[in-house]
Amino acid sequence: MILLSVGSSSSSQIAAIFSVTLLLFYFSEATLGSPCPIDGLPIVRNISELPQDSYGIPGLTHMTVAGSVLHGMKEVEIWLQTFAPGAATPIHRHSCEEVFVVLKGSGTLYLAETHGSFPGKPVEFPIFANSTLHVPINDAHQVKNTGNEDLQVLVTISRPPIKIFTYDDWFMPHTAAKLKFPFFWDEQCFQESQKDEL
Amino acid sequence: MILLSVGSSSSSQIAAIFSVTLLLFYFSEATLGSPCPIDGLPIVRNISELPQDSYGIPGLTHMTVAGSVLHGMKEVEIWLQTFAPGAATPIHRHSCEEVFVVLKGSGTLYLAETHGSFPGKPVEFPIFANSTLHVPINDAHQVKNTGNEDLQVLVTISRPPIKIFTYDDWFMPHTAAKLKFPFFWDEQCFQESQKDEL
Numbered sequence: 001m002i003l004l005s006v007g008s009s010s011s012s013q014i015a016a017i018f019s020v021t022l023l024l025f026y027f028s029e030a031t032l033g034s035p036c037p038i039d040g041l042p043i044v045r046n047i048s049e050l051p052q053d054s055y056g057i058p059g060l061t062h063m064t065v066a067g068s069v070l071h072g073m074k075e076v077e078i079w080l081q082t083f084a085p086g087a088a089t090p091i092h093r094h095s096c097e098e099v100f101v102v103l104k105g106s107g108t109l110y111l112a113e114t115h116g117s118f119p120g121k122p123v124e125f126p127i128f129a130n131s132t133l134h135v136p137i138n139d140a141h142q143v144k145n146t147g148n149e150d151l152q153v154l155v156t157i158s159r160p161p162i163k164i165f166t167y168d169d170w171f172m173p174h175t176a177a178k179l180k181f182p183f184f185w186d187e188q189c190f191q192e193s194q195k196d197e198l
Numbered sequence: 199m200i201l202l203s204v205g206s207s208s209s210s211q212i213a214a215i216f217s218v219t220l221l222l223f224y225f226s227e228a229t230l231g232s233p234c235p236i237d238g239l240p241i242v243r244n245i246s247e248l249p250q251d252s253y254g255i256p257g258l259t260h261m262t263v264a265g266s267v268l269h270g271m272k273e274v275e276i277w278l279q280t281f282a283p284g285a286a287t288p289i290h291r292h293s294c295e296e297v298f299v300v301l302k303g304s305g306t307l308y309l310a311e312t313h314g315s316f317p318g319k320p321v322e323f324p325i326f327a328n329s330t331l332h333v334p335i336n337d338a339h340q341v342k343n344t345g346n347e348d349l350q351v352l353v354t355i356s357r358p359p360i361k362i363f364t365y366d367d368w369f370m371p372h373t374a375a376k377l378k379f380p381f382f383w384d385e386q387c388f389q390e391s392q393k394d395e396l
Contacts, residue, residue, distance in 0.1 A: 043309060044323045044331045047299070065330050066297040073332070075295045075356030076274050097273045099264040101245070101352060103301075111241060125242045132263045133242045134271070154299060156354045158273030 036189035038072045047080060055184035059087025059145070062185050068160035069186040069193055077160035079185075083107065083151040088144035091119070091167040093177065097158040098135040100143070102127050105151035109133055112140040112170060119170045127151075140167060140174075161186045234387035236270045245278060253382035257285025257343070260383050266358030267384040267391055275358035277383075281305065281349040286342035289317070289365040291375065295356040296333040298341070300325050303349035307331055310338040310368060317368045325349075338365060338372075359384045 035051055052063040064070050065078040083105075091110075100109075106128045112119030119140035127133055127143070135141050145151035165177035182190035233249055250261040262268050263276040281303075289308075298307075304326045310317030317338035325331055325341070333339050343349035363375035380388035 041332075043333075044307065044325055044329050046326075047328045047330050065299060066332055071332075073295060073297070076297060076354050078297050078299065078330070078354055080299075097271060099271070099274060099276050101263060101276065101278075109242065127242055128244075130245045131242050132245050132276070134239075134264055134269075135241075154352060156274050156276055158356070 036070060036192045038070065038189070038193065041071050053185070057087070057089070057184070059084035060089075064185055065154075067186070069182065069189045073160060075158065075160075077157050077162070079155040079157075081153050081155060083143070083145035083153075085145050085148055085150070087151075089142050090164075091140055091142045091170060092164050093119075093138050093140045093167075093174075094157075094162055094164050095138050096160075096162065097137060097156075099156045100127070100133045100135075101154045102129055102131045102133075103152040103154060104129055105145060105149050106147035107143060107145040107151045109135075110142040110144065110170075111135065117175075118173045119167060122170055140170070140177075161190065234268060234390045236268065236387070236391065239269050251383070255285070255287070255382070257282035258287075262383055263352075265384070267380065267387045271358060273356065273358075275355050275360070277353040277355075279351050279353060281341070281343035281351075283343050283346055283348070285349075287340050288362075289338055289340045289368060290362050291317075291336050291338045291365075291372075292355075292360055292362050293336050294358075294360065295335060295354075297354045298325070298331045298333075299352045300327055300329045300331075301350040301352060302327055303343060303347050304345035305349045306342050306344045307333075308340040308342065308368075309333065315373075316371045317365060320368055338368070338375075359388065 047063070047065060050063050050065065052061050054060045055062055061082040063080045065080050066073050067077045067079075068074065106126065109125040109127050110122035111125060112122045113136075114120045122141070125133065143151075143153070161181075162183050163179065163181045164183050165174075165179050167177050245261070245263060248261050248263065250259050252258045253260055259280040261278045263278050264271050265275045265277075266272065304324065307323040307325050308320035309323060310320045311334075312318045320339070323331065341349075341351070359379075360381050361377065361379045362381050363372075363377050365375050
């Protein structure tokens with residue numbers, strides 16, 4: 001819309017028509033199931049109609065139920081994730097709070113509670129349907145479906161969008177962990193939200 | 199533990215024994231299902247073993263799955279709530295983000311979207327199993343089970359513990375809404391956490 005404020009009269013008219021067309025396109029996209037529906041977000045949404053993807057993590061189905069980049073949340077973000085048997089998150093850490101509620105299945109939380117220069121051998125916590133777990137801020141961890149059926153979890157994080165540092169193994173130094181930001185499920189809409197601000 | 203640093207030698211010994219006893223009692227309480235287990239909180243907990251109560255709201259069963267006053271969360275808080283048919287939250291507002299995930303049943307979200315000096319007649323949004331809803335910050339709202347079976351929701355809020363302003367009806371001025379803080383389910387542990395700091 002910046003175009004409207006500069007240029008000659010005729011180019012302003014063209015710019016105005018162009019901008020309005022863009023705006024109409026944007027709003028129709030936003031309300032008709034765009035992957036980045038940050039404006040015109042309905043108050044109530046059917047979770048089964050939300051986009052879902054593995055985002056390159058084998059055996060994962062991720063859905064952002066209420067997100068920062070996708071939906072304009074400022075302080076919390078909610079994910080619904082399903083891990084097939086054997087599927088796991090990367091070994092990773094983040095400086096936000098994270099709470100899981102296990103809806104279905106079972107698995108293991110691997111949590112490195114030591115505070116040296118690398119995560120070290122993790123402690124194993126069995127997780128199960130109707131359990132809740134919290135991950136202490138900045139502790140390296142991994143959630144894995146070590147059971148025989150799908151593991152489904154509802155995850156809440158604070159301070160979205162998430163900034164994740166990933167480790168190749170439990171003995172990689174913290175300083176060598178790689179920042180992945182925006183994370184895979186935020187990539188597409190993060191780019192679009194950046195464009196919006198140009 | 200302040201007792202240990204004052205008094206004569208013999209009274210110090212008594213005080214030390216007394217303090218250690220208190221401390222042991224405190225830790226055993228914390229790990230064996232105390233209502234305020236903020237210290238020694240296990241990483242994984244069985245939700246079905248958590249305390250639950252109506253907290254004076256007819257037809258409500260509330261459980262704090264991961265909370266600020268109860269469990270030491272700083273940025274997010276998670277509740278599991280079940281509303282019997284006809285049960286409802288008060289009409290209320292709060293300045294934090296709130297996201298619901300409906301696990302079972304159906305109901306209605308009443309949401310006052312106008313921004314005058316009082317909430318006014320609310321818009322009604324049907325909510326249903328597998329839906330998600332977010333409440334815009336500071337909008338007066340009420341969730342009610344208008345169905346025939348239990349309505350079960352998992353609720354995430356930001357910036358806990360929650361500060362709730364309640365309304366007698368939709369036409370009560372915002373300035374007359376009553377602050378209830380700490381909210382009913384935080385009362386017991388809020389008092390204890392205050393005592394801890396004395």
